[in-house]
Structure formats: C-alpha cells, structure tokens
Amino acid sequence: MMKWTLFTPELYYVAVASVFFICSLEKQADPRRLYRWAVPLAGIGLAVTVACARMEGFLFFDSYRVDLFSQVFKVFLALGMFFVVLVCNELQGIEPRKHGEFYFLLSVCTLAMMMLVSAVELLTIYIALELSSYSLYLLVPMRHRADEYVETGIKYFMVGATASALMIFGMGYLFGVTHTTYVADIVQKLPHVLHQPAALVGLLLALGGFFFKQALFPFHIWAPDVYQGAANQVTTYIATASKMAAAAMVIRFVGMSTGQSELLVQILVVLSVLSMTFGNLVAIVQKDIKRLLAYSSIAHAGYMLIGILCMTQRGYSSAVYYALAYLIMNFACFMVIIRVAPDGHNLQIRELAGLHKRSPILAMTLMLALFGLAGIPPTLGFTGKFLVFAAALEKGYLMLVIIGMINATISLYYYLIVIKAAYLLEPVREYPPVRVDPWTRVMSAALVIAMVYVGIFPDRFVALAEATVAVLP
Template sequence: MKVLLFGPELYFLGMALVLFILSLRRQVNIRIDHQVALGFAAGGVVVASACLFQQGELFFAAYRVDLFSQIFKVALALGLFLVLMISHNLAHIDDRYHAEFYLFLTTCTLGLMMLVSAVELLTIYVSLELSSYSLYILVPLRRGDDMDIEAGVKYLFIGAVSSCFMLFGLSYIFGATHSTYVNEVMAKMPELVQSPIGIMGLLLTLAGFFFKLSVFPFHFWAPDVYQGAANQVTTFIATVSKAAAVAVLLRLVALGEVYGFGFTQALWILSIVSMTLGNLVAIVQKDFKRMLAYSSIAHAGYVLMGILTLSEAGYTAAIYYAVAYLIMNFTCFMVISEVANDGRNLQIVELAGLYHRNPLLGLALMLGLFALAGVPPSIGFTGKLLVFTSAMKEGYFWLVLVGAVNGTISLYYYLKVVYAAYFLEGKELPAVHIGLSTRALSYALILIIIGFGVFPDRVVELARVAVKGVLL
C-alpha cells in the first residue's frame, strides 16, 4: 500500500486536474469555481490528517514520509483551506481567471508538500520550483493598476536568480560529496566543510532558501510583492509558503550541525539583523500589508533563533512558532481582505473605528496583532517563550536579549494598528458586513489563538516527537 504514503500529494494533484478542467470552460461561474475549490480543499485537510501517522520512504529513498513531514502537510492543507475561505470575494481578479487562481494555489501547495518530504537535493529543487513558479503566475494576476505586474516581474527575476545561486551551490555539493541524498551529504559533512568548494556550495544553497524565508539580506522582494499582489495571494505567500520554508530549513540546517561554531555564528548574525531591520522599518509603514511584510522579516529572525540552537527544544520551538505564525498572520490577513472588500490595498488609517464597524473582526484583529507581538496568553507569546527559553538554555544570552528588545519595539507598531481600530472614531467609514463562513472562521481563529496559547502541551508534544525523526 505504498500509494497511501503519497496520499495527500496525489489528492492535491487530482484537485489541480479538476480545477484545470474547470478553467477550460467557456461559460464562467465563479460561485461554482469557488465551491468546488473550497470543497476539495476541505477534503484535502481530511486526507492530510488521515495520513498523519504514515511512515515510509518512496522513489529510491528520495522522498521520506514521517511525522515531521506529515505535520507540515496538515498545516499546508489547512493553510490552503483557510486562504480559499477568504477567497469568496475576489474583486480584483478577473472572473475568467478565478479557476486558474485556485489551480495555481493548489499546485503551489502541492509543490510545498513535496518540499517538506523531499530528502534528495534534486527533488528539493524541483518541488521548490513547482511552488515558486505557481506564485510567479499568481502575483501578476491582479487586475487594475500596473503595480501587480511590476511586483510580478520583480518576484520572478529575483526568484530566478536566487534559484540559480542555489542550483550552483547544489552542483558543488554534488561534486564534493558525489551524492545528492541529504543523509549521505550529511555523513560527509565534516570533510565537506573543510574544503572551500563545500563551503561555497553550502552557502549558495542556503542563500536560495533564505530568499524563500525572506531573511536578511534576501528580504528586499517581500514588501514589494506583498503590496503588489492580490490580498489573498499575499495571504498565501505570507502564511503557507513561510511554514514550508521553515520545514526545509530545519531539515537542511540539521546538515550543518557537525560544523558547529562558525555555522551557528553566521545564523546568529542573520537572526539578529533580520529581527532588528524588519522591526525598525515596519514602524514607518502606512500600508498595512507592507507593514506585515516587514514584520514577517522580523519573525523569520525569531524562527532562526530556534533553529540555530541545533537542539531538540529549539527545533520544537521553531515548529511551534511556524504553525503559530501561520495562524496569527492569517488572522490579520483575513481582516484585511474582509475590510478591503474591493481588493484595494489597505492603509492602516482605514481600519479606524473597526470596533463598531464590525466588533468581531475588530476583536480578531486585536488578538492576531497581540499574538504577533507576543502578548500573553496568545499562541504568539507561547511561541516566543519556547524559542527564547531554548536559546537561553544553549547559552545565547545576547541573542535572547536582542530578541526581547525587538519584541518590545514590535509592540509599538502592532499597537498602532490596534489603536487605529479601537480608538479612532472612523464615523465616515462604512460598516463591514461579513458572511456566516467568515464569522465562524473568526470565532475559530480567536479560540485557537487563545486556546493553544494557554494549553500548548499537545502541539508541543507532537512537534517534539516529529523533531526526533529529523535530528537522528
């Protein structure tokens, strides 16, 4: 029954085929398109959850199915479902392209799912490109001004160049180790890092992934793409693809473990600069999406902090933080796409008076932002707590200190948004009406943000078991 191991991927491949057929129809019916996509995505969550405890290897051991990969697959399927939930109103995308929009979201999710299971360099590369290429198409799909197409061009070419760097690095790793399997490369790591060619290869490869994670110094594409892409696409990039990037980084950094000091020191610097730069630049932003883009750079720094400890606790914290970030960031983006229901870019001042224009969305926004800032008792706080304590245990005092200071700085601009929503009157702005599904979604997100913040044990325990398989 090896087919079952590949279950979630096969399911999403089938879903992509159905959506492809839908996109070929001459008469467009956007309601049906959305319902089909949403129904399939809900099924995808079920399939991915059913395959949670699968174990095994596929395709000449190029593809490993374990708890670690399956947890991330559930998270990815859930992320796709959530993004489709808020896609009921795609005002800024031509009706004709709705089915294609869902199609490319699905292929992107498929690519990311393959990415989290891939343990062979060529497989990693191909699945990474499958997901990136889908995003390259999704970003310029927005209609209207020229902003989208400019964002699309920037994203495409920066992405293409960074994947060239990665590929060049991979070729050196292949040359130095004569293998493309991650575990065989890992075994030869000590001699690899002694040779200049091995170090070059490793650094170039990691550069490609840092681009995906938008860690400094590969962050500059993020704000432009966030601002230029349609709100739902931005949501997807900011949540789902981030979670997958963390997963791959965890697997790959486990590679550098034997190298020790110099390697972690490089990550140490990246983490600090990424946090500080992201937070400081976010302060001056007026566009809400752009602000979240810079804050995502900062959050990449926090996740790196967990990863660079190279310990079980640190990895567990990083997984928890990645999933928590997916949820809390999604909450903010849900509010954006509901308030900006004509698909425009939302300025922070436009959130004025959200507490009376729509109390539920106001509450969700506040909790989402509090979670991002790390205010207890939200999941964001628990995530930061886990990351900081794991770094502290390994003796990274200064790193934790910088992280804590950064947390305080970030509080300032998150609270600025909360201030706009709760203390500005905004009498002239219209009330925001939301449908039943969005209302249910808001309640669910609020419950998750508080619930898993107060009782994180089960998720943490699951993450810990998953990490054991990766660290070996």
C-alpha cells in the same frame, strides 16, 4: 512495489488541480460555482492530509521520505490552503475569468510544497521548489488591473530566479564535497568536511533559496512589494502557507551540519539579528498594512531562525511550534484585511479607524492576532517566542535572546498603532460598513479560541513538535 498510498495527499491535490484546470478551460466560468467547489475540495484535502499524518516510508528510489516531520508540515500546508480558500468568496482582486486559473495554481503550489517537505534528494528538492515558485510567480501578477503592479511580478520573478540559481550552485558544491545528492548521506559526510570552504559556501548558498522563501534578511527585497502588489488572497497564501515549506527546509538543511561549524552558527546569528532589527525598524514607518505585515514577516523569520540555529531538538521543535503559531496569527490578520477591503484594494492603517464599532468580532480577532505577533501573553505568539528564547538560552546565546526581546518590544509599537486605529481613532470620513457573514463569524471565533487555547495549553502541540523533529536524520 512502490507503496503508492504514501503519496495519497499529493495524489489528491493532483486530482484537485486537474479539476480546476478543466474549469479554467471554460469560456464562461461561474466564480460562485468555482468557490462552491473549492471550499469542500480544500476541506477534504485537509482531512486526507491529517488522516495520512502517521504514514512512514520511502518512495522514488528513496529520494522521497514520508515521516512525521514531512506529514505535519503537509498538514500545515493543507490548513493554509483551506484558510485561504475560505476567504475567496469575494475574490474581487482577480478578474472573474481567471478564477479557475487561480484555484488551479493554488492547488499546484500546495502540491509542490508538499513534495518539497518530503524530498530528501537535492535535485528532487530543487524541482519541487521551482514548481512552487513558478506557481507563485504566475499568481502574483493575476491581480485585477495588474498593469499598475507589473513591476512587482517582474521583481519577484527576477529575484526568485537569482535565488534559485544561487541555490543550485550551492547544491553543486555540496555534491562535489560529499559525492552524493541524498540528504541522509550528506548528513553523515558533511560534518567531517565543513572545515572546507566549498562545503560551508555550498550549504549557505543552498540555504539561500529557502531564506528567500522565508523573506529572511538580506533575501527579503521582494517581500514588501509583492505583499502590496499581489491580490489580498494571494498575499495571504504567500504570507502563510509558503512560509511553512520554507521553515521545514531550513530546519532540514541546517540540521545537516549537526552543529559542527562554529562559523555557520555565527553567520546564522548575524542573519537572525539583522532580520529582526531591520524588519521591525522599517515596519514602524509603514502606512499600508500589507507592507507593515511584510516587514513583520522579515522580523519573524529572524525569530524563527533563533530556534533553528541552536541545532538541538528543543530548538527545532520550538521553530515548528513557532511556524504553526505564525500561520494562525498571520492568517487572522489577513482575514480581517480581506473583509474590511472586500473590493480587493490595498488597505491603509487609517481605514481601520472605528473598526470596533463597524465589526467588533473582526476588531477583536485583529487585536489578538497582533498581540500574538508581538508576543503578548496569553497568546500562542508569546509561547512561541518563549520556547525559541528558552532553546537559545539553553545553548548559552544570552546576548541573542536579549536582542530578540528588544526587537519584540520595538514590534509592539507598530502593532499598537494598528490596534489604536481599530479601537481609539474616529474615522475622518465615513467608511463603508463591514459585512460579516456567518462563515466569517465562525472563522473569527475559531481563530480567537485557537490563539488563546494553544497559548495557554501548549503541551500537546509542543509534544507534537518534539515528536516531529525527533525523526530527522
């Protein structure tokens, strides 16, 4: 008999999606009532996911594995959705009549990504990835006055469909050389056949689909336009939760090679260097803060890949820690964006001028988050970069670490531009006051504490990351 309790988090999000699907059928849905439903439902979902974190087992003819690795990333995903729902009390970027569909698609996408991190069979992985992708394809053009950003939705869909086609093509190659679609069997057989071009090409093409979700160079082309064109809350979800699922799958797929292919390592090193360098250099000239964070995400995908390409337990665990750090820091940035631009418009960096006077708590949250993204101690971003670089040095990738440190220094320049606007520039015109409700104050305080505490006392979180990757086949 199937142990259905192993599927508890997913079943819960099926129920949540059903609730919002029914709400979306109402002709006159009340946005305030939907928000009052969404916050507790998302909070309970996080609690349920945490409660199921220690479960282990297999489902659906062993194509679905529940272990600490998948459950930890499910907690990250549930945390990401909870964060996003909390900042949806002023969902001005999406028409009120579409709020039901918004929460429905958010729930479906979270469900799909939870299934993705547990899937250990190629077709199951592909179906889960497509379900999450199509939910995002629908969320992006939901923005109010979407006709101004119609190109964004089309570009996201077209590039995503191309990445999916390449990925399923690569999976076909993997099946052809290993004669199995189960990841556990592929892990055993693939290292012995990686010298064959078909095996290496298949693995790289399969990884391409997840590199697309991560916005790793050269699969990044969608990110700046989608970040800018989507509603602020949708961009927040794409920039936080969706990156967690992509990181989990890149770790799982790179781990298939068990470090047997020197060519694969070299390709990943090149992609990491290009992603870091391109993202940081282009971010310097951005004026729209969401576009700046989009190019920043391209660079951070390169940093995370440094840990993954080491193909060691320490490298994988550093990438898991980095994923958690990125989730917290990025959400802090987007929370400030949403509060400073409550009407949902795209925030320009100059609009942050004088933020420390208009809202000291938001200015401090933004400053710490940007310091973390730049890798300044004592934030958790510094610890994340330290762990990733230490894992690379242990493998002898000194030049890669030097390039990474140079890029981190470059990134400090454009992060300081944003901090300068918030603290040193005087507004050229009077901007509307920033309304900070008690919930926002609590969230800001919690994020500030988390960014400092996890950075200074990372031991428990590093131990959790190490235990998370120890269960990988």
